[in-house]
Amino acid sequence: MVTAKKGNRFRVERDFLGARRVPADAYYGIETVRAIGNFPISGLRAHPSMVRAMAMIKKAGAVANRDLGRLSRKMAGAIVRACEEVIRGRLADQFAVDVFQMGAGTSFHMNVNEVIASRAAEILGGRKGDHHLVHPNDHVNLGQSTNDVYPTAMRLACRLMLDSHLLPGLDRLERTLREKGREFENVVKSGRTHLQDAAPVKLGHEFRAYASAVAKCRQGISWAGDRLLALGIGGSAVGTGVNTTPGYREAVIAGLAAQTCLRLRPAADLQESMQSLRPFVEVSASLRTLAVELTRIANDLRLLGSGPRTGLGEIAVPAVAPGSSIMPGKVNPSMLEMANMVGYQVMGCDQAVAAAAQAGQLELNVMMPVVAFNLGFMIEILGNALRELTRRCIAGITANADRCREYAEKSLGLATATSPRIGYACASELAREAGKRGLTIREILEEKGDFSPAEIRDILDLEKLSEPVAPRRKRRNLP
Helix, strand or coil: CEECCCCCCEEEEEECCEEEEEECCCCCCHHHHHHHHHCCCCCCECCHHHHHHHHHHHHHHHHHHHHCCCCCHHHHHHHHHHHHHHHCCCCHHHCCCECCCCHHHHHHHHHHHHHHHHHHHHHCCCCCCCCCCCCHHHHHCCCCCHHHHHHHHHHHHHHHHHHHHHHHHHHHHHHHHHHHHHHCCCCEEEEEECCEEEEEEEHHHHHHHHHHHHHHHHHHHHHHHHHHHEECCCCCCCCCCCCCCCCHHHHHHHHHHHHHCCCCEECCCHHHHHHCCHHHHHHHHHHHHHHHHHHHHHHHHHHHCCCCCCCCCCEECCCCCECCCCCCCCECCHHHHHHHHHHHHHHHHHHHHHHHHCCCECCECCCHHHHHHHHHHHHHHHHHHHHHHHHHCHHHCEECHHHHHHHHHHCHHHHHHHHHHHCHHHHHHHHHHHHHHCCCHHHHHHHHCCCCHHHHHHHCCHHHHCCCCCCCCCCCCCC
16 A cells, blocks of 8 residues: 655555555665665675566566456556566666565565556556556566566576676687687797696697687586576466466466577476576586686786796786886786686685575575575676686787797706607606706707707707697598
8 A cells, every 4th residue: 555645755655564654756665665674784786687687577477467368458568668668777776675685585576576566557647656556466476476586587687697798708718819829829838737847838739728628618608508598487486386377387488588589498397496596506616617717727827927037928918007006117917817806706606606505495495686696796797807808918918939939948848858768767867967957958968969969859849849649530440
């Protein structure tokens, strides 16, 4: 029930707990006001993608209920129009519930219901909060429950963000790394294992391997994203479809598929889809894997670019800002450091998702809001980080080919190439003597005179040593 007088700054709304004043110009209502008062926790709000996904569900639900005869065409049309405005980003300031709120996301869900109901009432010629025209529960939420709407919105929001924000950035990073691999194809450098000298490699091959790692992360994220396409909408409160009409579930999913262009399908088991947050754990784990690989690659590039004079200095990363408030001219690998921090944050978010997912009890997991927030945050910062890292750092990396070659020549790992000729024990002694006397393996071999200059050049041919061995082709069994 709503009462208000023209010119008042507030209107009064009532529910079964009593009455509350609601700002007269607010589209939200009493349940949102209660939530704002109950949960002044973080100042964080639901990601815009969750708001859009909720509005998409409400739109599809209104159309389905209209076609099934449960809503008049006039009321359904007003609800649909209000939802379309929300989907386009209107009324964004009206979704005011904190991320840390009532379990299962009921507060946020009712915030959405109230906003859409008020706007639909306006469209029909009424006032904000006029529940006689459009009621948040009886009309906007007809045949629905937080318990099936919220996880459906999570699935849609997460998958749409992956497709639009994260996966394109991964594609660009992979392509850029492969381009660098081709650019550095002929740059020979010392390999390093345990951060110690190892056999020579090509700088281009290192970058090609980074690209392969990113590609595999992309594949894993895509696979996990496909698990989000099975929707439990229509399960209502406990997965039984209570208060829904036959055909409602299928109609809503068809409507959502038309809105999103996703190949959505009904969940095989509605109760399981409500009890378990497994698909979100799988997505989160795939994002954590990307964060681990991204952090590893960033650390490698920081090492390769260290110096420039007292570190490895084998590559140079673009300078984006002065690196010190006290040391003039200092330049830091700032974009790579940013990528590290994003990686650590994503790993922490994944832990929160895992903890929340295992906290499900019986018919419902009430920790969905923290899962939704962390997934949205992970995708947002990873997508942003990938875009800026690729554009401001990876694309501009250059190689110091002379430094790379110098280290390759000095590497004690070249003793490995002599082992087939002189045996492991003698090669070990060769490396020990070269290290002790500050000479290269080539200089020790020349000094000993056991091999001709041509043989030494062949043994220590850096190009040949740094070229990966081609895989053997399987022999065909001829009849």
